[in-house]
Amino acid sequence: MNLIFVGKGKKGALTLKGIIEKGWRVQLCVTSPPKNSDTEWDVSVDQICSEKKIPIHATGNINSEESLMKIKSLSPDVIIVSSFTQIFKQPLLKIPSMEVVNVHSSMLPDYRGASPLNWALINGEEYVGCSVIAMDGGIDTGDILSQRKISVDINDTILDLHTKINHIASDLVHEVLNDYKNDSVKRIPQKHSEGCYYHSRTFEDGLINWRTMTAIQVHNQIRALAPPYPCAFTYIGNKKLFLCRARLLDENYCGVPGRIISVQKKGMIVIAKDRGVLIERACLEEGEEQRASDFTNLRGSNLR
Secondary structure (H helix, E strand, O other): OOEEEEEOHHHHHHHHHHHHHOOOOEEEEEEOOOOOOOOOOOOOHHHHHHHHOOOEEEOOOOOOHHHHHHHHOOOOOEEEEEOOOOOOOHHHHOOOOOEEEEEEOOOOOOOEEOOHHHHHHHOOOOEEEEEEEEOOOOOOOOOEEEEEEEEOOOOOOHHHHHHHHHHHHHHHHHHHHHHHHOOOOOOEOOOOOOOOEEOOOOHHHHEOOOOOOOHHHHHHHHHHOOOOOOOEEEEEOOEEEEEEEEEEOOOOOOOOOOEEEEEEOOEEEEEOOOOEEEEEEEEEOOOOOEEHHHOHHHOOOEEO
């Protein structure tokens, strides 16, 4: 079976590595040039291609004539897509003899669109998942070919969820490729009236509003944007204070929203709309991440 892989980022790299280790031969990897806004991970598609000696084609427009000719010349049966944000137009979707399949980090039809794992944590979901779908020209609307649900712990961060998804993504692709090989593909059409689309997030969306957000909402936002993401943030005076890790408290602390009422060995306790939340690690603007217990001088200050 002739395969072409399209992707970037850690999920893309580990999906590629996983299917290669399962015995599938990839003829070409297509990726996009790096951007300043890209999240930095410890592994990349370029590294995997270099290790496995796979030709790579980096393009800012996968629908360009050059890209289409390069892909078409290899007569792919299946094109596998993972963590690639460029839209695939119909001429590209029609190239493989079988299909273009996409790995999406949600239990579709829920969380179509951008940043599904971040949004799932922000919304306090107890489960997330990974879906492999046949691309149909819509945004995450194609038939579901394989899918698996995983549980979310109350203290899981976005990095934890990526790790969980990365462990199963290549397994799901492997299942789908075997189904194509054995002519036994099982399809579940999506109900387009179900689920919801989510838009891309911006840096400013990470601002904590202590007066309107409950402790669990603050906790969820912090873990959804934890490193290597830019982190949720608040203001101390005119300076940003980035909040890198938090915990919910067993005890109830109440008072003025945004007030740092205690700085102790475990961290600093800040009052949210309903009760206190423990900040374990933080970072002042232009500083380095450190234990929140080090910010003893902020006791009694008001965050905004």
